[in-house]
Amino acid sequence: MDIFRHGHDAWGQHVIDGLSWSLLDVAVGVGLAVIAIHFIFRAFSRKRRN
Amino acid sequence: MSTHYPLDDANLTTRAAGSDVVPPGERIERHAPVDRAFHWVTAFTMFVLLGTSLLPIVGIRFAWVDAHWMAGILLTLLVLFHIVRSLVWQQLRTIWVHSSDLGELSGKPTPGKYTLAQKLMHHAFTVALLTAVVTGVMMLAKVQTPFLTRDPYLFTEKTWGIIHVLHDFATFLSVTLVIIHIYFSLLPEKRMYLRAMVKGWITREELKEHHDGTGS
Numbered sequence: 135m136d137i138f139r140h141g142h143d144a145w146g147q148h149v150i151d152g153l154s155w156s157l158l159d160v161a162v163g164v165g166l167a168v169i170a171i172h173f174i175f176r177a178f179s180r181k182r183r184n
Numbered sequence: 185m186s187t188h189y190p191l192d193d194a195n196l197t198t199r200a201a202g203s204d205v206v207p208p209g210e211r212i213e214r215h216a217p218v219d220r221a222f223h224w225v226t227a228f229t230m231f232v233l234l235g236t237s238l239l240p241i242v243g244i245r246f247a248w249v250d251a252h253w254m255a256g257i258l259l260t261l262l263v264l265f266h267i268v269r270s271l272v273w274q275q276l277r278t279i280w281v282h283s284s285d286l287g288e289l290s291g292k293p294t295p296g297k298y299t300l301a302q303k304l305m306h307h308a309f310t311v312a313l314l315t316a317v318v319t320g321v322m323m324l325a326k327v328q329t330p331f332l333t334r335d336p337y338l339f340t341e342k343t344w345g346i347i348h349v350l351h352d353f354a355t356f357l358s359v360t361l362v363i364i365h366i367y368f369s370l371l372p373e374k375r376m377y378l379r380a381m382v383k384g385w386i387t388r389e390e391l392k393e394h395h396d397g398t399g400s
Contacts, residue, residue, distance in 0.1 A: 153353060158241060
């Protein structure tokens with residue numbers, strides 16, 4: 135997985151255009167992972183309390 | 185609305201006079217109308233910004249640039265408003281992370297106005313939004329606006345690359361934070377915070393159960 139988007143300037147030199155769009159999947163994945171971890175932790179702590 | 189949140193300005197005189205921190209009354213104002221309006225306008229602006237920037241990436245193509253820079257200017261004004269309001273009219277220590285906040289991890293003591301998780305979420309959004317705003321204002325040089333002549337040569341290609349990387353980072357961080365923020369706001373046990381952000385108040389019982397009532 136690439137971290138950056140790459141391109142070339144007017145002189146043909148390599149430049150970085152920004153972060154790779156594939157990192158959008160990572161951003162969504164991290165958000166969903168936090169939800170999943172919290173949901174499991176919440177369920178276990180509720181079970182222990184009851 | 186019966187009273188203001190314990191440490192808001194409106195209550196400091198009462199505290200100084202030695203009165204009860206939380207005067208009698210069922211409903212306690214947690215968020216003033218202006219702060220709730222700020223929150224929801226910012227939320228709407230964030231969705232416009234994320235939608236106009238990310239939908240074309242996932243294949244939904246449309247003329248997104250104008251809506252994006254206009255929403256970006258609105259977000260910039262909102263951030264400036266929030267900085268001034270929090271510095272002049274609000275108590276900064278209510279949102280600052282103190283060493284005593286770590287006690288929350290073991291269940292005690294109860295937090296002030298904001299929990300440790302809420303403070304950390306606020307600071308993460310601060311990083312994302314400030315980065316997006318600063319780099320976004322620079323990127324205005326690349327688009328034609330009524331008040332600015334387009335000048336894509338304002339920075340070198342290398343500098344533009346760094347600006348784009350930071351703007352993209354702010355975007356991706358915002359996506360993660362928005363997902364987490366919406367999830368926690370919808371949890372049944374956190375419902376009072378969502379209600380407070382819609383209607384402004386929490387009950388005195390909720391304050392006593394979940395917060396120490398000092399607001400710090």
